[in-house]
Amino acid sequence: MPWFIGYPRRDIPWYPIIDSVKCVGCGMCMNCGKKVYDWVEGKAVVARPYDCVVGCSTCATLCQRRAISFPGVGLVRAIYAKEKIWDKVKEKLQEEGKIPS
Numbered sequence: 001m002p003w004f005i006g007y008p009r010r011d012i013p014w015y016p017i018i019d020s021v022k023c024v025g026c027g028m029c030m031n032c033g034k035k036v037y038d039w040v041e042g043k044a045v046v047a048r049p050y051d052c053v054v055g056c057s058t059c060a061t062l063c064q065r066r067a068i069s070f071p072g073v074g075l076v077r078a079i080y081a082k083e084k085i086w087d088k089v090k091e092k093l094q095e096e097g098k099i100p101s
């Protein structure tokens with residue numbers, strides 16, 4: 001289940017940004033399970049930003065030179081509050097019988 005429940009993924013500003021000056025081509029970010037990055041001329045580039053899992057920051061955690069950043073969890077949380085996404089996720093889980101109504 002996508003945790004943003006019908007809200008357009010492209011309207012959620014969560015994706016990695018690489019500081020190409022800091023990047024040393026260690027390749028750790030290529031472990032992304034969603035294949036957000038491509039490897040181009042010895043360095044990673046963000047090829048599919050909106051395939052990034054909202055809220056994930058594993059690549060930034062593992063980046064050797066701390067070259068990866070994100071637009072900000074505050075922006076995402078503001079959207080979740082405004083669009084009542086937390087409420088919708090809860091309703092969906094209740095519908096599926098995963099949590100009590």
Ligand code: SF4
Pocket residue numbers: 016031032033034035036037051052053055056057058059060
């Ligand atoms: S934050 Fe997670 S899903 Fe997004 S690019 Fe990095 S490892 Fe992949």
Ligand code: SF4
Pocket residue numbers: 018022023024025026027028029030043044059062063064065066067068
């Ligand atoms: S993990 Fe960081 S330093 Fe390594 S290739 Fe990716 S962006 Fe560059």
